[in-house]
Amino acid sequence: MTVTMTGQDFSPGADAEAHSLGTIRVLVAKLGLDGHDRGAKIVARILRDAGMEVVYTGLYKSPGEVVNAAIQEDVDVIGVSLLSGSHVPLFRELGRCLREQKAEHIFVVAGGVIPEQDYAALLESGVDAIVPQEARADLIVTTIRNLITARGRI
């Protein structure tokens, strides 16, 4: 697939520093009416094998519930897998809940089936990174590590 880069290309060089930031915690979430969590579970396993602590929410969660869980678990990242097509309104609501709860320090990474024409709308609503569905495992890991390295320890 050839894509036009609209954003920043992370180099893998930043990886090593992420370890000094302690253990990375990720909430893997399924939003709304979307019962397919094979992908979410595979991503959880990939992140586990990369040394991260992964909390899984289970299916059919509302954005508000996901944000409350993310705050209690003090995760660095919410990773959302969405295949239902309703990503634009759901991510908009997720972003709103994060702002409302003063939890904007938590990054949002989107994955699943998300058409390129919606990327701009998602970034606008508070998504920090979108990992295309055909991405290799290491891209997911690198994306998360780079976000946290750039943010620093909190």
Next chain:
Amino acid sequence: MTAFTHARPVRRAAYVPSVDLVRDVLAGSILAIARMISRAEAGYAEASEALAQIYRHSGKAHIVGITGVPGAGKSTLVSALIKVFASDGSKVGVIAVDPSSPFSGGAILGDRVRMNDAAESCQAFVRSMATRGHLGGLARSTLQAVDILDAAGYSPIIIETVGVGQDEVEVVTAAHTIVVLSAPGLGDDIQAIKAGILEIADIHAVSKCDKPEAAATISALKGMMALGTVKVASGWNTPVLAVSSVSGERISDLKNAIGRHWQHLRESGELADRQRGICKTRILGTARHLFQQKFNDEAGEVEKHIQAVMNRNMDHSVAARLLLGWNNEVPAT
């Protein structure tokens, strides 16, 4: 291929010093409580003053340990217990421990899948914690997390251990009331009289009591209790309760038994003994951990002794003493 991100740098959040979080923790701020637990887990030296301040405000909560084999239904039971405790107006706190990978250090913390709905509807605080290499069924900082929830006004605080085998009984020196959850169909009456996990129970619960095999498990446990002679002196008779978290059957009986045990501990004076035991274990455990941290062999001194041990000129015990600088001491046997 690359991920799509913003062209401008990601937003940054400042590091708030831990002592500045203490007031918010005591006031019950969820963000502050959650962050303080992370600092305790990470073991930042910067957080130790804040944790010491928080400790002074703790000591009020009833700490309940739930333990049992993997798949016994601990998380589902905790979820059901959150609901019955919250219906009385209790602010329930939960620390759910799951194992870290010995290879990558990562972990899948899956207990929340069962508890999310209860946490959301009952405003309980549920925190998943990885063992990060600590053995015994808990994480090293589990009790610091309990202190934080305790100081923030949560009670009861439920500690769910990792799925244990027969010998991981650390929870006994961490909680006031121990519930051992057994699943039906996992063993006969010989399993029930073995030493270890079944001995530590203040309350036995048998999960999935809607299943026909549950009756045999209950009678095996009751049989074991009838043979026991040790615990009777305390005046507490360990009940054996059958529960079903799915149907909600007898969950309130379990809640009442937990409450009765708490009352028994306070009235009999046994609470002071248990608290003494918890403090002793925490001091010794922390001392061991600090010693281990101090002795991390950064200089690689161990390399000097490997060949001698390989050649059988020296055994590993003598080499270890040399490494520690104890070479002048007579080895204890």
